Amino acid sequence: MDEILITGLGVISCLGNGVDAFWRGMNEAASAPRRVPDPNAHMDIPMMYGVPEAEVPRAEREPDGQPLGLGSRFALEVSRQAIASAELDGTDPQRIAVVIGTGMGDAGLHEEWRVSGYPERDGWSPTFCVASAVGSLAGAEGPNISVSNACAASGFAISIAADLIRSGEADVVVTGGAEAYSRVALGCFNRLGAVDSRRCRPFDAHREGTVFGEGAAALVLESEEHARRRGAPRAYARLAGAGWSCDAHHTTAIEPEGEQVVRAMRQALRESGVDPSEVGCVVPHGTGTLINDTVESRALSEVLGPVAAKHPLYSLKSLIGHTGGAAGALAALAAVLIVHRGTVPPNVPRDVADPECEVSLPERAVPFDGSAAVVNAYAFGGNNVSLVLQEAGS
Amino acid sequence: MSESGTHITGLGLALPGVAEAADLVSSGERADAPPPDPAERIGRKGLRYKDRATQLALVAARDALCDAGLITPDRERCAAGGSTAVVASSNLGNLDSVCTIAGDIAEKSVAAISPMNLPNASSNVVASSVAIRFGLRGPNLMLCNGVASGLDAVRWGASLISAGRAERALVVGVETGNGVTARLTGVPEDDQLDGAVALVLESSTAARLRGATSMASLGEGVRSTSVAGCVGSLLPYDASASGGTHARGTRSGGAVEAGPGVWFVPERFDLSAPLPGTEGLERHDVTRTFGRASGALGVLQCAAAVSWFASGEATAALVTSGDDGCDGVAGMMLGAPRGAR
Numbered sequence: 001m002d003e004i005l006i007t008g009l010g011v012i013s014c015l016g017n018g019v020d021a022f023w024r025g026m027n028e029a030a031s032a033p034r035r036v037p038d039p040n041a042h043m044d045i046p047m048m049y050g051v052p053e054a055e056v057p058r059a060e061r062e063p064d065g066q067p068l069g070l071g072s073r074f075a076l077e078v079s080r081q082a083i084a085s086a087e088l089d090g091t092d093p094q095r096i097a098v099v100i101g102t103g104m105g106d107a108g109l110h111e112e113w114r115v116s117g118y119p120e121r122d123g124w125s126p127t128f129c130v131a132s133a134v135g136s137l138a139g140a141e142g143p144n145i146s147v148s149n150a151c152a153a154s155g156f157a158i159s160i161a162a163d164l165i166r167s168g169e170a171d172v173v174v175t176g177g178a179e180a181y182s183r184v185a186l187g188c189f190n191r192l193g194a195v196d197s198r199r200c201r202p203f204d205a206h207r208e209g210t211v212f213g214e215g216a217a218a219l220v221l222e223s224e225e226h227a228r229r230r231g232a233p234r235a236y237a238r239l240a241g242a243g244w245s246c247d248a249h250h251t252t253a254i255e256p257e258g259e260q261v262v263r264a265m266r267q268a269l270r271e272s273g274v275d276p277s278e279v280g281c282v283v284p285h286g287t288g289t290l291i292n293d294t295v296e297s298r299a300l301s302e303v304l305g306p307v308a309a310k311h312p313l314y315s316l317k318s319l320i321g322h323t324g325g326a327a328g329a330l331a332a333l334a335a336v337l338i339v340h341r342g343t344v345p346p347n348v349p350r351d352v353a354d355p356e357c358e359v360s361l362p363e364r365a366v367p368f369d370g371s372a373a374v375v376n377a378y379a380f381g382g383n384n385v386s387l388v389l390q391e392a393g394s
Numbered sequence: 395m396s397e398s399g400t401h402i403t404g405l406g407l408a409l410p411g412v413a414e415a416a417d418l419v420s421s422g423e424r425a426d427a428p429p430p431d432p433a434e435r436i437g438r439k440g441l442r443y444k445d446r447a448t449q450l451a452l453v454a455a456r457d458a459l460c461d462a463g464l465i466t467p468d469r470e471r472c473a474a475g476g477s478t479a480v481v482a483s484s485n486l487g488n489l490d491s492v493c494t495i496a497g498d499i500a501e502k503s504v505a506a507i508s509p510m511n512l513p514n515a516s517s518n519v520v521a522s523s524v525a526i527r528f529g530l531r532g533p534n535l536m537l538c539n540g541v542a543s544g545l546d547a548v549r550w551g552a553s554l555i556s557a558g559r560a561e562r563a564l565v566v567g568v569e570t571g572n573g574v575t576a577r578l579t580g581v582p583e584d585d586q587l588d589g590a591v592a593l594v595l596e597s598s599t600a601a602r603l604r605g606a607t608s609m610a611s612l613g614e615g616v617r618s619t620s621v622a623g624c625v626g627s628l629l630p631y632d633a634s635a636s637g638g639t640h641a642r643g644t645r646s647g648g649a650v651e652a653g654p655g656v657w658f659v660p661e662r663f664d665l666s667a668p669l670p671g672t673e674g675l676e677r678h679d680v681t682r683t684f685g686r687a688s689g690a691l692g693v694l695q696c697a698a699a700v701s702w703f704a705s706g707e708a709t710a711a712l713v714t715s716g717d718d719g720c721d722g723v724a725g726m727m728l729g730a731p732r733g734a735r
Contacts, residue, residue, distance in 0.1 A: 040499070040500040041499075042499055042500070042502065042503035042504065043499065043503065043504040044504070103516070103517050104517070105538075107492060107496075110493070110496070110578075111496045111500070114493065114496055114497055114500065115500045127485075127517060127538035128485065128538050128539055128540040128543070128721075131539075132540065132721050135721065141619055142617065143546075143617050144539070144617075144721060144722055145537065145539060145546065145550075146537065146538050146539050146540070147535065147536070147537065148517035148518060148536045148537070148538045149517070149518045149521070149534070149535060149536050150516045150517055150518045150536075153517075153518075156535060160550075163553060163557050166557070167553060167556070167557070183496055183499050183500065184492050184495045184496045184499070184515050185515070187495065187496075187499040187504045187507065188495065188504075188507070188512040188515050190504045191504045191505075191507055191509055191512060192509060192512060244532070244533040244534075244559055245531060245532070245533070246480070246522070246525045246530065246531050246532065246533065246534035247526075247531070248475065248525040248526050248528075248529050248530055248531045249526060250526065251513035251516070251519065251522060251523060251526065252512070252513050252516075260531055263531075325517075379516075379518060379522075380513065380516045380518065380519075380522065381513075381516065381518050381519065381521065381522020381523070381525070381526070381534065382522060382525070382526070382534075383518060383521075383522060383534045
């Protein structure tokens with residue numbers, strides 16, 4: 001089977017704009033949530049890891065004049081970066097597809113309109129507008145898919161992108177995820193008592209819930225054969241496998257035994273032909289919510305065996321918060337950089353390690369010692385997806 | 395049943411004025427029928443705190459799974475749930491929940507919103523609720539893909555099967571008509587679909603092993619930038635002979651051997667518009683009967699094709715969603731089961 005290579009990257013988050021800023025931020029391992037700039041955020045903890053104001057992409061409109069919300073603007077910015085780094089010029093537009101995951105899309109735009117009044121030229125900006133905007137930017141005339149599986153959306157999107165290439169429906173796919181501030185999302189988590197009042201603290205004994213973050217990540221995927229034929233400048237990594245499952249248990253709670261979480265990881269490893277002992281790093285879903293981190297820790301032990309506690313985890317959400325539908329893509333991009341650069345950056349230190357979570361979270365950079373990185377993304381409704389990334393050419 | 399490919403083996407409908415599949419293609423304007431009542435159809439248990447889109451989806455999903463012989467009304471947990479995927483499509487599904495919550499937070503505070511309503515704000519609430527009720531633990535996808543979303547969902551259900559990620563897929567298309575969706579789309583409430591349609595897709599092998607009956611086979615799918623391009627990619631058409639041109643589309647899926655006898659056209663498509671290659675095809679716009687169907691359209695059209703086959707009217711059907719002013723046009727061929735006329 002032809003390998004699926006990642007030949008372009010783009011990212012924006014609270015760490016700044018661009019891949020270099022992201023990697024630098026990963027290595028500095030310091031960040032803090034801020035108050036959201038919404039006077040109508042009538043909730044106890046109106047905090048999140050927002051994209052710095054100076055880095056917010058400029059306002060844009062669709063060709064028909066419809067304004068684009070922040071979700072779409074983030075997606076456009078990172079897609080521009082990814083397409084530029086892949087040097088995609090000259091690819092047949094009918095063979096380029098777009099698959100974008102987002103939970104709330106441009107909901108923030110409507111939330112604002114509901115309070116401040118609708119503009120003279122308004123219209124409904126659905127979830128789909130994010131993928132649509134990226135399709136226009138890329139001039140992509142192949143399939144255009146908007147996946148909205150809540151917090152696992154972009155993990156599924158990346159896997160679907162690979163399937164599109166394998167099935168012959170596209171040569172190149174611009175994929176990833178985007179999520180911006182939404183009053184509804186943050187309000188709902190406040191109402192559920194699922195927001196940490198201090199910061200995002202996955203696997204910490206005193207964690208109180210998650211803290212949202214804004215961000216987007218884009219990856220350009222193409223087959224090894226196509227990349228070689230067009231002379232792609234580089235391959236950052238390859239997507240070796242993916243596994244999907246559904247808890248079918250509860251609309252908001254994870255299934256406590258983690259049976260389907262384990263199934264997704266094992267399926268991804270099996271598809272990639274990677275033995276658990278070869279896993280050099282895991283970028284977990286790890287949100288900071290009490291039971292999720294515990295269940296994922298146990299699932300990792302079950303899948304990776306007795307040495308699970310020694311496999312370094314890179315807890316991205318402790319640095320950039322929980323980026324909702326974009327979380328899977330940002331985690332995958334982090335894993336790509338880890339594989340490509342051969343280093344697992346330092347984790348944001350925990351105050352007190354949770355003894356229920358037997359995981360290794362190195363607070364200093366360590367070499368990436370293995371052949372594969374695993375990425376997990378989970379969502380409300382029990383949607384689980386795991387990805388396996390390896391060095392290109394391995 | 396053909397030796398390969400993907401087949402429709404179950405059909406479930408929660409539509410106004412539709413008691414059985416045959417009603418789908420009955421001619422005439424939209425019946426002045428009451429909206430489907432989920433509690434009346436499947437009982438109140440499990441419907442509390444669910445939004446209308448989810449309730450309608452549960453009705454259609456249950457009937458499709460029953461129709462396929464995967465569950466019974468008395469035993470709803472699907473024994474084959476581990477290998478059964480769910481792909482749901484809706485563009486407007488939980489919009490009323492999201493907008494109501496947004497307004498309540500802005501005007502009051504989060505204390506004004508009910509925690510029980512919060513799962514309904516999650517974009518994948520339809521797909522995950524269906525999985526939870528019927529124990530479907532295969533891949534679970536929620537598509538919000540604009541006008542072509544329903545047909546994309548059918549294609550993705552088939553793709554999950556051909557990629558080996560599931561043996562079968564339950565594909566659900568659902569939309570609701572209410573004041574919020576009318577305000578945001580500009581479409582009057584009484585011209586919006588308030589209903590759901592579900593299909594069970596199955597590989598021929600999986601269907602044969604459990605003795606399931608094919609209602610239709612899925613043929614080639616295509617995505618294009620225009621209706622002409624989409625139709626031209628799917629129908630045998632000599633462009634040079636008539637001086638026309640068809641844009642090439644992105645193709646996928648298997649082949650349907652027979653030429654179509656019916657064309658389920660895009661929403662509010664001009665039924666008399668000339669289009670090379672479609673001469674002699676009976677045209678049918680399901681949205682004139684059920685209202686604008688948005689993300690449910692493609693699933694509804696496929697269900698109508700099944701109904702058409704059952705009546706013996708055609709051996710193949712062409713289905714298209716989206717028009718030239720949209721982000722894209724999706725098309726698919728469906729074939730009648732072997733033995734049908």
